[in-house]
């Protein structure tokens with residue numbers, strides 16, 4: 001993604017600036033319909049070419065954006081087309097002054113650096129934000145929480161807010177710690193392994209459910225839980 005954004009800035013292509021500072025590959029971002037700052041991959045993807053390598057004769061498939069079934073951090077590549085590897089994609093972008101595109105990307109990178117614990121190893125947001133339409137009445141009627149509802153990519157209550165309100169900021173298990181800077185991040189503060197992170201994730205989810213009746217859904221995917229993958233320390 002970083003290289004793609006550099007290319008956009010150099011050539012003056014606008015549309016993906018929201019992804020400034022988004023780590024990872026284009027394929028990974030399409031699979032998870034990555035998004036930030038009101039933008040998502042689905043907004044610019046025209047089509048995606050992928051291959052299914054599970055069979056004896058690999059099939060190449062080209063899908064338009066609609067057929068990719070993009071949703072909130074979701075796409076067909078997480079579901080019906082789970083075994084497919086994304087090979088390439090076409091994006092629809094608009095012409096803009098290169099310096100304008102570069103400035104917008106730099107602003108997003110600076111925003112992340114100021115608010116996310118990028119000085120520690122981490123895997124990004126642990127939980128998805130919570131769809132406001134699904135929260136229990138007690139949460140909906142809580143004026144203080146309601147003030148923090150964001151409309152990105154639809155009305156959601158930030159998971160970080162709920163984690164903060166149950167006092168989990170700075171709580172650690174083993175070497176893993178709920179970030180003080182951004183409580184929806186768990187950082188490797190001191191030689192953490194995946195089991196420390198898993199314990200903290202479970203604890204956070206338990207505390208939030210106990211206080212608010214909201215079940216946080218993980219945005220991260222634990223590699224050891226994927227079918228056919230040997231257990232290993234991953235996070």
Ligand SMILES: Cc1cc2nc3c(=O)[nH]c(=O)nc-3n(C[C@H](O)[C@H](O)[C@H](O)COP(=O)(O)OP(=O)(O)OC[C@H]3O[C@@H](n4cnc5c(N)ncnc54)[C@H](O)[C@@H]3O)c2cc1C
Nearest residue numbers: 023024025027028029031034035036084085086122123124
């Ligand atoms: C500091 C930080 C900030 C982050 N901020 C955001 C954010 O703002 N918004 C957001 O949406 N995400 C965010 N993330 C999460 C992460 O950037 C995205 O999930 C990213 O798009 C994943 O891409 P990746 O290449 O790293 O995939 P990986 O983590 O390597 O893989 C994720 C999954 O995608 C699959 N995959 C990877 N490449 C392909 C491919 N070519 N074809 C098919 N499947 C593939 C992998 O098999 C795996 O199942 C953040 C992460 C960090 C660490």
